[in-house]
Amino acid sequence: MKVKIESSKIVKPLYEDGEAPPARWVPLSVFDKVTYGEHVALIFAFRPPNPPNSEVELGLAKALAVYREWAGRIGDGPDGRRSVLLNDAGARFVEATVDAPMAVSLPSGPSPEVRRLHPRIDDGPVELVQVQLTRFSCGSLAVGFAGHHQIADGQATANFLAAWGLATRRLPLSPLPVCDRGTRFAPRDPPLVEYPHQEVEYRAPAPNKKCDVAVDEEEEEIGFGTAGHDKVKVHRMHLSKDFVARLKAQASSGLPPLRRSYTTFQSVVAHLWRAITAARGLGAGVTTKVRISVNGRTRMRPPVPRDYFGNVVLWAFPRSDAGDLVSRPVGHAAELVYRAVADVDDTYFRSFVDFAAEGEAEGLVPTADSEQAVLCPDLEVDAWLGINFHGLDFGGGGPFRVMPTYYPMEGSLFLVPSALGDGSMEAYVALFHNHLEEFKRICHKIT
Template sequence: MKVKIESSKIVKPLYEDGEAPAHAEWVPLSVFDKVTYGEHVALIFAFRPPNPPNSEVELGLAKALAVYREWAGRIGDGPDGRRSVLLKDAGARFVEAAVDAPMAVSLPSGPSPDVRRLHPRIDDGPVELVQVQLTRFSCGSLAVGFAGHHQIADGQATANFLAAWGLATRRLPVSPAPVCDRGTRFSPREPPVVLFPHQEVEYRTPAPNKEGDAMDKEQEEFVFGAVAQDKVKVHRMHLSKEFVVRLKAQASSGLPPSRHGYTTFQSVVAHLWRAITVARRLGAGVTTKVRISVNGRTRMHPPVPRDYFGNVVLWAFPRSDAGELVSRSVGHAAELVYRAVADVDDAYFRSFVDFASSSGAVEAEGLVPTADSEQAVLCPDLEVDAWLGINFHGLDFGGGGPFRVMPTYYPMEGSLFLVPSTLGDGSMEAYVALFHNHLEEFKRICHKIT
């Protein structure tokens, strides 16, 4: 796919009343912002024609940025030394591009290196917190590549902004307005009450720089041995509504009448965790765990508004011996997922806020977040990003929602994205990144329910 870049510019907020705020303002990042990935996350949206001209989409972006000002800011250290976002309306990157071929024969079916040509480069740490690329195809179809800095917004907040962008492009009011109080919302209790271990969960001690200290010999042989030389491939797996229904029924079959059945998310993650463990040929004695994002908006008391703009995510870590995981039922794996996620409740979120805000351990001990995108190999573990409850399909410039939504190409072995189908029929897509020699076995067994 040959993508021709036609223009690149900065789009600044456009205020409806024509008057921008008089002064720049530093807004401290919250404890949830600072513990998440400090990089841009890119999504690809594909639209069939007709589509509005680029000028209208650009105007909509400018209006949306006036409401979501933090996206037009810059991250840095504020006057008090805290990591903050500077609201100075510096703007977002807006790129226009074209492909001289129809989308049907050009757009990859799933994440691949070619997909990265559909959004601005994010591996160089761009200063703009939002980068957008509109790529027009000869058939009139449009690909929108959106890259936003994760420390500014989690998945829910990003989806809210994208919906606002669509409304503004259609010349409709941006409603509801975002709740922008990240600097003051999550205050620690007095005195702080840290009830759970957060070191080596959300935070960790930096690995020593000395050779041989960072990993044991067996791990080193795996990461740098022959198996690690295989290229990481991303497989797009379609899970039909019928498959999901059968999977949930199988997972829930052993539950007592007093228990509700496992959710779609719990059942699908349990099934894929077991299938990937088999495909990796992991055996007894090896511990495997899954990193699962948990949205705290409805878990915290009082609840955080759905329209809160920022991050409110921590992680659950179900774990198991690999041999036991694959020898027991999918229901057993679903129970592990269920319990681990349930444990990340209001008490846990409050404990984290107290630990990260007021214990002094983070700064005193030089702790760093465990959310580390520099990891290339997660085996024997997994990391799940689930968009099942997030309406990324709400981005509508006037011609209807996208017919495809997918992540960009992230060659991180062990990463797993779950995306609801644009068909709206209960089906979904799973994007699974594994080494090529493991992926072939995974594809052979991934639709078998055991």
Template structure:
């Protein structure tokens, strides 16, 4: 696929009296919250595909400018504020807008499967960091179809906040009001520690870890860390991403199987998420050949908006995610039925409740992170997670509600991310309750995984 970049420019917020935001205040520093600073320090890219007719780039650009006037963080720049805290400078410096073209029909040019090719459909997020916290690429095809590649910095917004921005962009492009509801933008003041603080849970080695030790040298004087980086780079090329489609019927049968052991009087069954992640955890563990005596765990994102008391508004713009870490002996996990894994996941996620979120806020604000030099366990440098997994679920997030005027997307996917063991769950665009999973594994493990991934046991 040959992608020709036709233009690249900065789009700044547009403040007007025709449905836009109020005139911009002076530039100001907005400190990141403890949830922003503990998450991944990286750009995340997603890809949309739209059938014709599609709006001209001028309309998309105008809509983006009007939306940035409401969501100012995406037009700002990351830095260190006057108080020494990591912050976003709300200076309206703008987002990057790239126009590109492919001289072929979309159905012929784009591989609608995990492939490094899809990375050409969004601005580059690999390598040296970029100033812009938001970058978009609009690629048009000879058939009239359009692909939108959207890349944003994770420390500015989590998945739910990003989806809200995208929906607002669609409204603005259609000349509709971006709000209500307005985004809730009080991250510097919303999460204050209690007085007195109450740290009830172990946050070291959960959200935080000790810093990496200084480089060690082997007997020949070479840096051992450099050797590990070379091994990581070599392993990276052996990782392949496989896309699975779980039909509505498969999901229903899996949930019924997982919940079959619950007593008839139980008012709950295992959710779609719990059942499907349990199934994938067991299948990946078996495909990796892990056995008794080796512990495997999953890192599961937990949205705190509805869990904190009082609940945080759904339109809160920022990060509000912590993680659950169910774990199990690999041999035990594979040998026992799927309901065992589902129960481990259910209990771990249920434990990340209001008390846990409040405890985290108290710990993060206690000064221990700074005095001990702790760093987040959300590490973008990990290429291989084996024997562990990480699951990022986009189920229930309104990514499909983006409409620039020609209708909602007919395809949506994460960018190609060959991070072994990092799984993405995405609701199918079919809208029938089916689910797509993106599973990156080593090639030799992937072949075994393909043989067993649809077996319900």
């Protein structure tokens, strides 16, 4: 796929009255600072008809005026705290073309080529939002969106994308975002740290060590020196509606009569955790755990508004002996996932706020580390199942495909709902090449 960059510019907020508010610093919240300090890229594919780039650009400018943080810059504020400067410096807007139809150009599965559909994010761009519109000869449009994670979590990003679509269609932006990250999460007086947060959300800095990861520039795959583990590859696995239903039924079959069935998320994560563990060849005596994002909006008391713009995410860490995990039925793994996520409740979120806001994290670094290349024997799950990324609509309907960028971190797992809206989904699984072949052999077997 040959992508030709036609232009690259900065788009600044466009205010209805034409007058920009004064610049000001807004401190990042405790949840903003504990998450990944990097851009996260998504790809949206639209069939024609699509509006011209000028209308999409105008919509972006209007949306940035409402979601002003995206047009700012991250830095240390006057008080020394990590903050976002609301200075309307703008977002990056790239226009590109492909002289071929999307049907024959867009990779059918995870591929390094996908990275050509969004601006480069591995150099730490200063713009907190970077957008690339790639037009194909058939009239189809690929929108590559990269947003800095410390500004917004998945829910907040989806809200912004929906607003961008509304603005492009010249519709009112409603509901408006709740932008009070600097004051919302105040510690209690006196603070009450009830859970151990060091080595969970925060850890001591690791000593500097030389990274032994090599990158093959030709194939853009990550290489490792360990014999038998020479490549990490990403596999897209389709989970049909029928497969998900059978999986949920199998996972829930041993529950008592009055107990609710396991959710789609719990069942799918349990199944894939077991399959990946088996494919890796892990056995008794090895502990494996899963890092699962937990949205605190409905868990905190009082609840955080759904339209809050920022991060409200902590993590659950179900863990098990690998041999026990694989040898027992999928319902056992689903129960581990259920209990771990349930434990990240309002009490836990409040304990973390007190821990982080009272300086307990001083000198520590977040455990959310994007520079890890290999997670084995562990997993990290990014689930978009409850996030409406398909709500981005520029006027021709929602995207027919939504996917993460090519992200070959061994042990990473993305769960993406199908655009069909029928309960099916795609799982993007990154594993060592030799483990991936075994995973593909067993991943559709329900045990």
